[in-house]
Amino acid sequence: MTATAPARPETTSLATVGLTKRFGGVTAVDGATVSFHHGKVNALIGPNGSGKTTFFNCVTGMIRPDEGTVTYRDADITGKAPHRIARAGVGRSFQLCRVFPRMTVMENMLVAVRSTSLRRQLSSARNAEELDRARGLLARVGIEHLEHSLARDISYGQQKLLELAGVLMADPETIMLDEPAGGVNPALIDRIATLVRSLNAEGKTFIVVEHNMELVMGLSDHVVVFDRGRPICEGTPSVVQSDPRVLEAYLGI
Ligand SMILES: Nc1ncnc2c1ncn2[C@@H]1O[C@H](COP(=O)(O)OP(=O)(O)OP(=O)(O)O)[C@@H](O)[C@H]1O
Structure with missing residues (x-):
């Protein structure tokens, strides 16, 4: 009898613990604890205004978080300047x-x-x-x-x-893309998807914020869903798609 091999734990790429960013009375990122998988295509999705871009800006050093930590491959990069984070191996669009x-x-x-x-x-x-x-x-x-x-x-x-x-x-070892398909025609969206797949096959990690669900679900290994500045659900595309909390967040019910 052949024993089934246990699932290999994912290696952590970029991760945050309790990340928080406020703009006056608005808490754009609210104590977000998230980790993305090294060597995979990760997606960060969520309704408009759920804090995805602010999260990207905090982890890439464009804005300073008020609270929490950011690590990349276990090294603390919280509050570091964008060029230092880029030098650590993280590029972004x-x-x-x-x-x-x-x-x-x-x-x-x-x-x-x-x-x-x-x-x-x-x-x-x-x-x-x-x-x-x-x-x-x-x-x-x-x-x-x-x-x-x-x-x-x-x-x-x-x-x-x-x-x-x-x-x-x-x-860069890891590439963060903020809405790569936004405002782009379908032929170019296909080209971007093909590029992401081939670069990932060569070892690049991706973290992609995107509203085009067909693209996200077809491309990603791991999806994190944000609502009101924090993750509410994560997993494979099929796990996330069948989670009632995700529907609720998108429909606002
Ligand atoms: N510089 C800023 N000053 C004040 N409020 C801001 C600022 N940037 C973002 N916000 C607010 O923070 C919240 C999160 O915005 P953010 O752009 O991060 O969300 P998002 O999930 O990326 O949205 P979208 O999908 O529409 O791009 C929103 O309420 C937004 O209005």
């Missing part, structure tokens, strides 16, 4: 896509990883390697033909792909 509209697509790729002046960046000898890498990533997201276009002249979906390619320039 933004809900309202952040690209420099008057720079070309390639210039956007290069500023994503450098802090010196653009003129120096474009003339420096070490460019060749980074240009190659940037071209490879633009090809990977399918916009290499737009290398010389100004970012403001490409579509919003293409800007989102550019932002993702820029995040990949730093080769």
Whole structure:
């Protein structure tokens, strides 16, 4: 008789304990204790205003939490500056896509990883390697033909792909995406889903905030559901979809 192997415990990626952020009288994140799984596609979902973006901003150092701790791979990163959290291996995209509209697509790729002046960046000898890498990533997201276009002249979906390619320039171990499919046409949503799958197969961990449920449920290994600033349920897509608390949170009943 063959014994069934016990389920292997998940390794923790990013985690919070009692994370809290208040804006005046509004408690946007309310004592949230959450952990995401390393090497997996994790999703953070919840109704509008449930605190997902504020949670992202607290854990990536964009805003300082009032209370609680944030760890990444067991190291305390609470309140650290965004560049230090990025250096620890966590990259992120933004809900309202952040690209420099008057720079070309390639210039956007290069500023994503450098802090010196653009003129120096474009003339420096070490460019060749980074240009190659940037071209490879633009090809990977399918916009290499737009290398010389100004970012403001490409579509919003293409800007989102550019932002993702820029995040990949730093080769982060974990990628946090805030509404990658928001405002994007269905063909590009499919491309983003394919990219997330292939990058995850190569070992990247994802934590994705997204309202497109078809995308979330098709893509994720682990889903955390937020309501009023804290998790109310978590598990596989099928577990979460059949939990009455989730329906209640979304329908407000
Ligand atoms: N800078 C701010 N100042 C004041 N209140 C804020 C601020 N940022 C967020 N809030 C409030 O905090 C709560 C949580 O907002 P947040 O944007 O984090 O939610 P969300 O789940 O990401 O929403 P959505 O799905 O609509 O993007 C909301 O009530 C929002 O109005």
